[in-house]
Amino acid sequence: MSNNSEIEVFCPGTIANVSCGFDVMGLALDGIGDRMLIRKSNQKGISITKIEGQNLPLETQKNVAGVAGLKLLEHLNSDQGFEIEIYKNIKAGSGIGSSAASSAGAVWGINFLLGEPLSRKELIEFAMEGERLASGVAHADNVAPALLGGFTLVRSYEPLDVISLPHPSELYATVIHPQIEVKTADSRRILKQNITMKQAITQWGNVGGLVAGLFTEDYDLISRSLEDVIVEPIRSILIPEFDRIKSSSKEVGALGCGISGSGPSVFALSKGEATAKAVAEQMKNIYIPLGIDFEIHISKINTEGVKQL
């Protein structure tokens, strides 16, 4: 049992889908994340007492951290109250798991202060309730890596079955977030409900290859597998200069490049920090002339997930 009454939490950004792994794969970042303060309170329930960095609702029932936290407390039958302060660095709508960071951070912090009655894996389903509020779908491909760190595979939802995958130690992500709005709902709506068997076979060949490459630390296999023949060709039209970002990143050595979550952020994976930085330069050189504001994050893969600061 923890005797702490307050904890400061780092809530990592995450990349969902990871090219071929649409709706099943995700990974956690180190270089970009939110900060939360969570403390026990005498008042039952959850109060969001402060949000900095983003304009988000303070009402518990409208806040992903509030909703996820309440679901956890309900499950635990806990009358303990909590106050939460949220310091957002991850912009809402960025495609790098802003809502997931808050949801995962809330349930992890509350669980910690209650003496860790649940495992990180068990917390996933409660964090998913935050995602339900944010996007209408209780998906796990951001909250799973946010809670577990590293790469995760959501094998199934019924029942929920999340697998932690290893990754080679020199793997870095470069993420560019063009400051344009792409709503997750829109980004979902343009997808086709039916796909060809041929495309699907290509995709699951790549999913198998990516998982095998992560286990064998085979950067080249990871690179060959980081292709999405189904979603990227459709969604990438919403992202300015996606094709150039992708080809330029690969020219300087990126293993692969794709849309982070439902966009508009674009990620590249590279072996080594030097390549990840070179990729960032390429991305900048393409976006600066466009006059679109952007942020770039260079990050090692986060192996721990949400953690105490």
Place this chain on the structure above:
Amino acid sequence: MSNNSEIEVFCPGTIANVSCGFDVMGLALDGIGDRMLIRKSNQKGISITKIEGQNLPLETQKNVAGVAGLKLLEHLNSDQGFEIEIYKNIKAGSGIGSSAASSAGAVWGINFLLGEPLSRKELIEFAMEGERLASGVAHADNVAPALLGGFTLVRSYEPLDVISLPHPSELYATVIHPQIEVKTADSRRILKQNITMKQAITQWGNVGGLVAGLFTEDYDLISRSLEDVIVEPIRSILIPEFDRIKSSSKEVGALGCGISGSGPSVFALSKGEATAKAVAEQMKNIYIPLGIDFEIHISKINTEGVKQL
């Protein structure tokens, strides 16, 4: 360089697809396979001098071993001639890689007698030419495990990219071959060309789970991942009592059960030989009252692939 002028070869049966891994996964068997004798001859080209066990064409250009072997000799620019005797145990049309065994055995044996100019992996594309003759499609999901042993993933065809996967040592296959005819072409024709995105996501989640389970030797994860929501529901209608075979096999402990290749053989994977035998009993008990002839094979996973006898 080998000085041998003759080699006796074991050509393993193989299970393609392995439930979720339609068109990409395959595994090699130990308990069922063909025997081939391959010897150098003074006459350029390839002569199939004997076939026992199955009624198959002796004409080189109409025989999968002949065609695969010729493609290899052509690639190697070799004037060396070969005679091949084929002793079939794997029945044509069984769904456990009869043509693949002959194609793989031929190219491996010829390559061996020529001093192994090519690796096993490099031989795959020549063995695929036998598959092209047999089924019209130069697929690799049987010839890859036949040549490499173990589990294989055909990540891509263009370019050909075959990945060897590990497997836990206590993994056994039980295969029942009902002696009914299901033509590969028919079995392909009834498949849908379009599938839903939802089904596809389920399938590639399972492919990722199966690959992860093989690496981590997690029998339970392998079991949860051995589901095919796309092809099996359609093809299984061609196989008498498929659903009962599947449920009965799992009742006695099989990790999973599915259609071997395009059928009609049905396979189950189990942890340990005792369970694999119990599964065989269940299968027998269902088929005997039906009055359909059948063969049952119980086999460890073959880790070597085609080998010298």
